[in-house]
Amino acid sequence: MQIPSPDSFEAESDRPSRQELRKLLRQKRCALSPQQQRHAARSLSRQLLGHPMLYRARHIAVYLPNDGEIDPGVYVEQARKRGIRFYLPVLHPIHTGRLVFSPYGPDTALRPNRFGIPEPLFSNGLERPAWAMDAVLMPLVGFDRHGGRLGMGGGFYDRTFAFVRRLPGLSPRLIGLAHSIQGMNLLPVQPWDIPLHGIVTDQDRHQARP
Numbered sequence: 001m002q003i004p005s006p007d008s009f010e011a012e013s014d015r016p017s018r019q020e021l022r023k024l025l026r027q028k029r030c031a032l033s034p035q036q037q038r039h040a041a042r043s044l045s046r047q048l049l050g051h052p053m054l055y056r057a058r059h060i061a062v063y064l065p066n067d068g069e070i071d072p073g074v075y076v077e078q079a080r081k082r083g084i085r086f087y088l089p090v091l092h093p094i095h096t097g098r099l100v101f102s103p104y105g106p107d108t109a110l111r112p113n114r115f116g117i118p119e120p121l122f123s124n125g126l127e128r129p130a131w132a133m134d135a136v137l138m139p140l141v142g143f144d145r146h147g148g149r150l151g152m153g154g155g156f157y158d159r160t161f162a163f164v165r166r167l168p169g170l171s172p173r174l175i176g177l178a179h180s181i182q183g184m185n186l187l188p189v190q191p192w193d194i195p196l197h198g199i200v201t202d203q204d205r206h207q208a209r210p
Helices: 018-030 034-049 073-080 156-160
Strands: 059-061 085-091 099-104 110-112 118-120 135-139 142-144 173-178 198-201 205-207
Touching: 018 142, 034 073, 034 198, 073 085, 085 118, 099 118, 099 156, 142 173
Parallel strands: 059 085, 059 135, 135 173, 173 198
Antiparallel strands: 085 099, 110 118, 198 205
16 A cells, blocks of 8 residues: 655544544435445446456355445346355354454355344354455445545454455455545555455446555
């Protein structure tokens, strides 16, 4: 990820905090109407179906939209016709703060986790570890074109994919999904933030790193 020069930053006191940015960007995406959300989901699907990073992917993690997140559901429906298998993140029952990925199909039984987000029942033996995914499509609160990602603040994806820094060859393609209105020129990032390979919105695609 490129590191901008100090001259490109505003004064520290003038920059909004990550919490303030998170609140602002969540408000923006939640303000989208149902019609705008449906249109964004269809546009996102078109962007993903032709994405070069996904050409050879056969095991892809997605998410169920919550709190105004852009919906990958239209893409999932279309990509299943190509034989792609999808997985949903599940809170790991032993390794606190980390995710594992469970198969997701039209008939998958779901139940709310402790955050109220539906997820498949944990069934040891069916789950797929993070390193075994071909690609991971993850939700964003905010993003910048350098691969910076602002999430909900729980750190689940960062902890789950922390191995990427030590073993980059095992990394699946990490692609963030968002509405285009969630983009920023430059996000304040932390040392533990795992940079993305790319970002896809309803309007465009950005490759962040090789």
